[in-house]
Amino acid sequence: MRRNRSVAALLLTGLALVVLFALGGTGFLESLTGSPTPAASPSAAAGQAAPGSAAAGSGAPGSAAPAAPANPSGLPAINESELPVEARQTLAAIRAGGPYRYSQDNKTFGNFERILPRRDSGYYREYTVPTPGESDRGARRIVAGSGGEKYYTQDHYDSFKFIAEGN
Structure with missing residues (x-):
């Protein structure tokens, strides 16, 4: 008993x-x-917003564009307008949900370097930013968090900058 x-x-x-x-x-x-639990948001649980929806920033009349995510990393920021043209094209492809140029794009980024804020596995996705003159994918990438934040690296994950969108 x-x-x-x-x-x-x-x-x-x-x-x-x-x-x-x-x-x-x-x-x-x-x-x-003794460790923080990442905040779950509806967009994080559902993955990326559907292309063309207000949450995806469709810009349709009467729909509010989503607020740009704050910089949760403390890393230096770069305005989207200051990125190379190829990075802005990659951002447009991410917002549209593809298609992507490389089969490795939209795959999980492991954050093994621990430069970005620590999150659960699968939180970050990586995308190639083509480098003119390179015969392979080159070193430039955009890494996107499921919370909407995006980071740019031009040196294959040795350093990152937070992308301040819409500027």
């Missing part, structure tokens, strides 16, 4: 943790684990 009570108590504790997490009790989980 005593063993059944222990199992029941364990099950109730597990159920309570699941309910707390489901109701947004991430602060409680942070206190248990």
Whole structure:
């Protein structure tokens, strides 16, 4: 009988943790684990917004463009207008949901260098920025987070700049 009570108590504790997490009790989980839990947003859970939707920045009359994400990284920022033309073309392809020039594009970026903010696996996607004169993909990339933030690297992940969109 005593063993059944222990199992029941364990099950109730597990159920309570699941309910707390489901109701947004991430602060409680942070206190248990000692590490922040990434904030989940509807766009992060659903992946990228559908092309042409207001969330994708369609610019259709009467639709509000989404607010540009804040720089969560503390990395230096670069205005979108200051990027090379090939990077702006890659951003346009990302916003349109493709097509992409290289088969490696729109694949998970592992963030093994740990320069970008740490997130769960699969949070970041990478895209090639073609380099004129290169016979391969070159070193330039855009890395996009599922929260909408985007980063540019011209040296194959040795450094990044946060892309301030719409400027």
